[in-house]
Amino acid sequence: MxxxxxxxxxxxxxxxxxxxxxxxxxxxxxxxxxxxxxxxxxxxxxxxxxxxxxxxxxxxxxxxxxxxxxxxxxxxxxxxxxxxxNLSDFIRPVKISHYPFTIHLGVSPDCIPERMARHVAVISDVNKNIYDDNLIILESNAHEDAKNTSTAMIPLLATVFLPNDQNIWSKDHLSQTADSIIDRLEYFLPFLKENIKFFDIEESIKISQKQRDVVNPKYQMRNAxxxxxxxxxxxxxxxxxxxxxxxxxxxxxxxxxxxxxxxxxxxxxxxxx
CATH class of the missing domain: 3.50.50.60 (FAD/NAD(P)-binding domain)
Structure with missing residues (x-):
């Protein structure tokens, strides 16, 4: 991301x-x-x-x-x-600090602002670090795409960055994180909850775990x-x-x-x- x-x-x-x-x-x-x-x-x-x-x-x-x-x-x-x-790898090793976790939603276009961009960064608390469970990146299709479907449902992806910790990536914790994401989006998308038409948390967890080897994590290393x-x-x-x-x-x-x-x-x- x-x-x-x-x-x-x-x-x-x-x-x-x-x-x-x-x-x-x-x-x-x-x-x-x-x-x-x-x-x-x-x-x-x-x-x-x-x-x-x-x-x-x-x-x-x-x-x-x-x-x-x-x-x-x-x-x-x-x-x-x-x-x-390699002396460089010893002095300045590259570490993975965070991995992206994404929930996949199918929502009614009624809950999406007409002028909302395809990609939006939502910060819940301006006084917190963005990696302290504070940054949510939204990705959605344009309203024109929904007009071509009989169900008029828009795919909405919400991504957060979670620490590279095995306990945090447990199934129970990811389920809680998914609920937290939806709750924290309420001030930005106040009608989101009542307009969710599709949400499979099990599949969202599976996809995010499989994508760990593909999607960019957050790397951390000492500057030159x-x-x-x-x-x-x-x-x-x-x-x-x-x-x-x-x-x-x-x-x-x-x-x-x-x-x-x-x-x-x-x-x-x-x-x-």
Whole structure:
């Protein structure tokens, strides 16, 4: 979730993702593979990647460079666990302080202000820290979308950031948090409760738990001594393997995810030294 701004792309986030896939596949060597499992990565002058597709067939791909997300669960295939101690990681380790928890509601358009933006940051108490159970980020579809449905129901997402604590992420506590979110939205959306047409707390909890490996958490790290920024390099000990991910630019929020990808692509193209 963005912390320094909210963005909406025409057609939604999926449209942006789909256009990126089309751009990749439109090139001569472009290849987009979905629902596969990476089995091994051989690092050398050429990167040799072996993967298994959804049908169980194994294939190999060779490339000059490799860009890997810092969130990838199989990072151990890229970076040897027995690598030498990185002084930067020791002095300035990246920690996850908060994860986003989202409840998914279906509401009547009558409870949504006509001029409400698609993304709204709601602060319950201006005297409290925003991470002290105080910030709620709302995301909704425009009223025009509701006119095209027979039920005239608008999807409304409400997201809060919860500490990276196993007890707080228990099912009982998440259920209480969901009720608290709806209560705290009452002053901003006074007719919300009576206009909720759909709310499945069980599914909201399942989705949020699954998205922990995908959606950006809130990272925390010590700022650099000289620059004062919370940033880390995207280089690895392999000259043709680079990293991308919001944890590399912990202060930048959503923008950090994008900028880190641009930086990694610049490394590959030779535009950044």
């Amino acid at each position: 963005p912390l320094r701004g909210a963005y909406h792309f025409s057609g939604g986030k999926q449209a942006l993702f789909d256009s990126l896939i089309k751009k990749i596949e439109s090139t001569a060597d472009g290849l987009y593979i979905n629902r596969c499992e990476v089995l091994s990565i051989k690092k050398g002058k050429l990167i040799e990647l072996t993967y298994m597709d959804k049908d169980g067939s194994a294939s190999k791909i060779e490339a000059d460079h490799l860009i890997v997300s810092t969130k990838w669960q199989n990072m151990h295939l890229v970076i040897d666990r027995k690598k030498k101690l 001594f000289l620059s004062g920024f919370a940033a880390k390099k995207n280089k690895t000990k392999f000259g043709n393997v680079y990293l991308a991910g919001a944890s590399l630019l912990a202060d930048a929020g959503f923008e950090g995810e994008i900028i880190s990808g641009i930086n990694a692509a610049a490394r590959v193209s030779g535009k950044m030294e």
